[in-house]
Each structure stands twice: as structure tokens, then as C-alpha cells.
Amino acid sequence: MDAIRADSIVKQFGSVRALDGVSVEVAAGELFFLLGASGCGKTTLLRCIAGLETPTSGSIFFGEREVTKLPPHKREAAMVFQSYALWPHLSVEKNVAFGLEERKIDKAEIKQRVGEALELVHLGGMGERGIDQLSGGQQQRVALARALVVRPKCLLLDEPLSNLDAKLRIEMRREIRRIVKEGGLTGVYVTHDQEEALSMADRMAVLNKGRIEQLGTAEDVYRNPHTAFVSGFIGETNLLKGRVVDVRGEFAMVETAAGPMVGRVTKPDWQPTGGQEVILSVRPEAWRVEAEGGENGVVGKIIERSYLGQRIQYVVETPNGPQQVVELNPLVVRDPGETPVKLTARHGDVTVLQA
Ligand SMILES: Nc1ncnc2c1ncn2[C@@H]1O[C@H](COP(=O)(O)OP(=O)(O)OP(=O)(O)O)[C@@H](O)[C@H]1O
Numbered sequence: 089m090d091a092i093r094a095d096s097i098v099k100q101f102g103s104v105r106a107l108d109g110v111s112v113e114v115a116a117g118e119l120f121f122l123l124g125a126s127g128c129g130k131t132t133l134l135r136c137i138a139g140l141e142t143p144t145s146g147s148i149f150f151g152e153r154e155v156t157k158l159p160p161h162k163r164e165a166a167m168v169f170q171s172y173a174l175w176p177h178l179s180v181e182k183n184v185a186f187g188l189e190e191r192k193i194d195k196a197e198i199k200q201r202v203g204e205a206l207e208l209v210h211l212g213g214m215g216e217r218g219i220d221q222l223s224g225g226q227q228q229r230v231a232l233a234r235a236l237v238v239r240p241k242c243l244l245l246d247e248p249l250s251n252l253d254a255k256l257r258i259e260m261r262r263e264i265r266r267i268v269k270e271g272g273l274t275g276v277y278v279t280h281d282q283e284e285a286l287s288m289a290d291r292m293a294v295l296n297k298g299r300i301e302q303l304g305t306a307e308d309v310y311r312n313p314h315t316a317f318v319s320g321f322i323g324e325t326n327l328l329k330g331r332v333v334d335v336r337g338e339f340a341m342v343e344t345a346a347g348p349m350v351g352r353v354t355k356p357d358w359q360p361t362g363g364q365e366v367i368l369s370v371r372p373e374a375w376r377v378e379a380e381g382g383e384n385g386v387v388g389k390i391i392e393r394s395y396l397g398q399r400i401q402y403v404v405e406t407p408n409g410p411q412q413v414v415e416l417n418p419l420v421v422r423d424p425g426e427t428p429v430k431l432t433a434r435h436g437d438v439t440v441l442q443a
Pocket residue numbers: 101102104105106124125126127128129130131132133280
């Protein structure tokens with residue numbers, strides 16, 4: 089395994105700046121996610137790491153070795169794509185061996201390496217099968233084995249699960265993580281699916297318009313979003329407008345349309361000042377629904393309710409706009425209607441963000 093470092097990467101396609109000075113370090117053995125909406129530049133960054141694109145400026149290192157201008161096959165990185173690009177008329181074994189035969193490796197070694205790769209993806213004994221005799225999940229495993237057979241140090245994955253149905257996708261999440269860890273690989277994984285990233289990543293970078301907006305562990309990014317974009321992109325959130333009244337350490341008191349609320353400032357290099365317009369972010373599960381009273385909250389009326397067994401979702405109309413609320417293991421099921429409710433949140437669960 090190799091650490092991967094991208095240093096101030098800019099990639100310009102004509103007038104489009106796909107990457108606008110991206111720097112990121114992926115530790116050896118880490119499974120790292122590049123996450124963001126369509127067009128944010130995540131695939132371009134992965135392709136620069138793979139050697140399929142050359143950055144307009146900036147450098148890429150694998151370990152101590154600069155690889156910015158090296159062709160893909162000299163980087164000891166293998167890539168897995170959304171479309172598996174398997175040869176339908178060849179057997180599993182032949183598909184996996186394809187890359188090695190091109191490299192003129194001798195037959196006995198090819199057989200051994202193919203066997204190892206198939207074992208790692210749990211397809212041992214299926215080498216003779218035709219590709220058309222495999223399920224979608226098994227075909228994805230063949231594509232993984234074909235990447236692993238060249239014994240890469242880094243595995244680069246571009247939306248590898250998009251073609252699978254929901255159940256298989258969840259099963260393969262665990263499998264890909266296992267394969268990266270058991271194979272002793274450094275993994276970089278591109279997806280726009282935040283749940284995939286939250287459930288699999290050691291760390292992730294959220295990209296927006298060619299820049300990294302935030303970088304951290306899943307828990308850190310979810311609990312401490314630095315921007316309104318990140319808080320809305322990773323998980324669900326309610327955004328409330330307000331103006332700062334007072335700042336005490338990491339907490340700020342903010343006047344909103346429904347009264348004052350205290351929240352926590354999460355962006356390390358930013359401190360709000362009195363009078364400044366800000367945005368508060370409150371996760372649906374951070375709101376508690378109370379009959380009345382309660383501190384740090386807003387009064388509203390329940391206008392929608394979905395009962396989902398272990399949780400209830402409400403939409404509550406408030407002077408700050410409709411709030412999405414999720415109550416886990418609810419003790420009381422409340423009816424939509426005229427009776428006002430109070431939504432409250434702990435100070436630490438309200439995030440104060442730059443407007
Ligand atoms: N070869 C290319 N030529 C011109 N423009 C390109 C090329 N590749 C990417 N772009 C542009 O660069 C920007 C970033 O594209 P990229 O594919 O990296 O985004 P992405 O975040 O991976 O999106 P998606 O999830 O839709 O694949 C987009 O505006 C895209 O249109």
C-alpha cells in the first residue's frame with residue numbers, strides 16, 4: 089500500500105475549471121471517499137490520481153514517488169468503473185487474467201494470481217463460468233478481481249455499485265471494504281451516494297464546484313458540518329436564517345424569526361460577530377417535540393406525520409419555515425392539527441454556519 093498525495097491540483101477543460109486547487113492526503117491503507125453532487129469534479133480527481141487525466145497544474149505522489157506524468161500502468165494503481173467492461177464471451181478466469189496476459193507473465197504465475205484474486209473476492213471455484221452465468225453482484229466481483237490481479241497498491245473505484253439493485257449494493261459495500269482492508273490496499277472511492285460514503289469511509293472529502301469543502305471522518309463531517317452545503321449534502325438538515333446577537337466561545341446566540349436560539353460554531357477558521365447574518369442547521373433527529381415550554385426552540389404546528397414503526401417523521405410549520413423532524417422510538421404519537429408544539433434542540437446540536 090502507498091499513501092496518495094494530491095497537491096494543488098487544477099484541471100481545466102476548455103473554459104470549465106473541473107478542479108480548482110485541490111489538495112488531499114490519503115493515508116496508506118485508508119479507504120477514502122470523494123463525495124459530491126454531479127459535476128463537482130470527483131471523477132476528474134480520481135482520473136488524475138489514476139493517470140487517465142493529466143492535471144493542468146499541481147502534483148500527485150504515491151508514497152514518496154511523484155507520478156503526475158506517469159502513465160496508469162506505471163502507478164501500481166488499479167481502477168474499477170461503474171460499467172464492469174467484462175468480456176461476455178470469455179470465462180471468469182480469462183476475464184481476470186486478461187491484464188496479466190498483456191503483461192507477458194508466465195502461465196503458472198497467471199494461474200496462481202488469478203486464483204488468489206478470485207479467492208479474495210469470494211469467487212473461488214467459479215473460474216470456468218461464463219460471465220453471462222453470473223449475477224450482477226458476481227460480475228462486480230469479477231471486475232474487482234481483474235483490478236486486484238495486477239497486485240496494485242492502490243484501488244481506485246468510480247461509482248462501482250451504481251448498476252446493482254439496492255440490496256446487493258448494501259452487501260457489496262461491506263465486501264469492498266473487506267477487500268480493500270484484507271488486500272492491504274489504499275482505496276479511493278468516488279460516489280454521489282452519501283449513505284455509501286457514511287457507511288464505508290475511513291475519511292471523506294466533500295467536493296463542491298471543483299474544491300474540497302470539508303474533509304474528515306464520517307462522524308465528524310455529519311456532526312460538525314462547516315458549511316450549509318455540507319450539512320445539506322451529508323444527511324438531511326433544516327436550515328434556519330438568523331442574525332447573531334452574542335458570541336461566547338464556541339457558542340453563538342442567534343435571533344431567528346421564531347425567537348433566539350443558541351448554537352455551536354463548527355468551522356475552525358471562522359468566528360461570527362454580533363449583527364452578522366448566519367444560518368443555523370438542525371438535523372431532523374436533533375429536534376425534540378414537546379407539548380409546550382422547553383428551551384432553545386421554536387413553536388409550530390404539526391402539518392404532516394408519517395408513522396414508520398421505530399420512528400416517526402413530522403413536518404412542523406414554524407415562523408422559520410417547515411421543519412423536518414424525526415423521532416426515534418417515540419413514546420407519544422402526536423396528531424397533525426391546530427395544537428401548537430415546541431421543537432427544541434440542545435445547544436450542541438444546533439450548528440451556526442456562515443450565510
Ligand atoms: N473530458 C472532458 N471535457 C470537458 N469537460 C469535462 C471533461 N470531463 C469532465 N468535464 C467537466 O468537468 C466538470 C467535472 O466533471 P466530473 O466528471 O469530474 O464531475 P463528477 O463530480 O464526477 O460528476 P458525475 O457524478 O456526474 O460523474 C464537469 O463540469 C464536466 O462537464
